[in-house]
Amino acid sequence: MVLRHRECLKLILILACGIWLVIATDPAALAAETAVHPVTGSSAGPCKETSMPLALREAFRLVCAREPIVLANRGERNVIIVGFVGGFVKRDDLKHPEVLFARYLSGRYGPAVQTTVFPNHEGKQAVHDILQLLDRDHDGSLTAAEKQRAEIIVFGHSWGGSQAVTVAEKLGQQGIPVALTIQIDSVRKPGQHDRTIPVSVAKAVNFYERQGLTPGEPNIVAADPTRTKILGNFHLKYDDHPINCDNYKWLPRMLNKPHHEIENDPRVWNKIASLIDSELEGRSSDVQAVSNPGLSSDE
Helix, strand or coil, X not given: CHHHHHHHHHHHHHHHHHHHHHHHCCHHHHHHHHHHCCCCCCCCCHHHCCCCCHHHHHHCCCHHHCCCCCCCCHHXXXXXXXXXXXXXXXXCCCCCHHHHHXXXXXXXXXXXXXEEEECCCCHHHHHHHHHHHHCCCCCCCCCHHHHHCEEEEEEEECHHHHHHHHHHHXXXXXXXXXXXXXXXXXXXXXCCCCCXXXXXXXXXXXEECCCCXXXXXXXXXXXXCCCCEEEEEEECCCCCCCCCCCCCCHHHHHHHHHHHHHHCCHHHHHHHHHHHHHHHHCCCCXXXXXXXXXXXXXX
């Protein structure tokens, strides 16, 4: 009963933050910014942005320093990367790292990779769009070959992390494998289960903190360890390592700063970029590949 009350309190506070974000955002300014900087299909990415908040420039400083790569066997692969934003964030809100990271991936890999972002309440739409992208002959059904050519990576923050796992499960129910899921301070949505990684997923990794109002899931596990490799549950702490969060209004920063610090952490996005590079280049992406002095693994 106590646990249920705590979950209700967290949900109420999250709703309050979401309402504040909607009220505090200037729709005209956001629309103008979005018109100048489209979310998908742009090769510019965050690396060439000059007007973004300092926090986001810091978040991508390591990512943007990475060397470009060219993917091999492009014609034999159907690479799709899907991101989910947290809370009540819109898919084109450039004040959130998930949106800019999708732009970065589009610029890094070009047409070899299809990248998009969804709000966390549009899981069904995400599955629908993925199925359409996999259906290369556009006959309305997927062949075994079309399914096997799929290389799908799903990432998400907060409720977006929970939705990422759910989408992977839905794809698995249709016989579609998922190469990698990435959860960033994942918060379970009602009716979902973000702790257990479904058998459709080959690899999964989890980054979390435990001090915010909505602490992330600390320990993801594989439904079948023989089918899914958990790359690690990486615990980040910010008492002695504060992260700039000036892309958020003062109220979310005051109520739940650690939850936004991990979202803005340059180390996290750099490690995610490394994992995606490794996955798409066919290199090993084990626990050692993502650990460093700034990330402590509970594995």
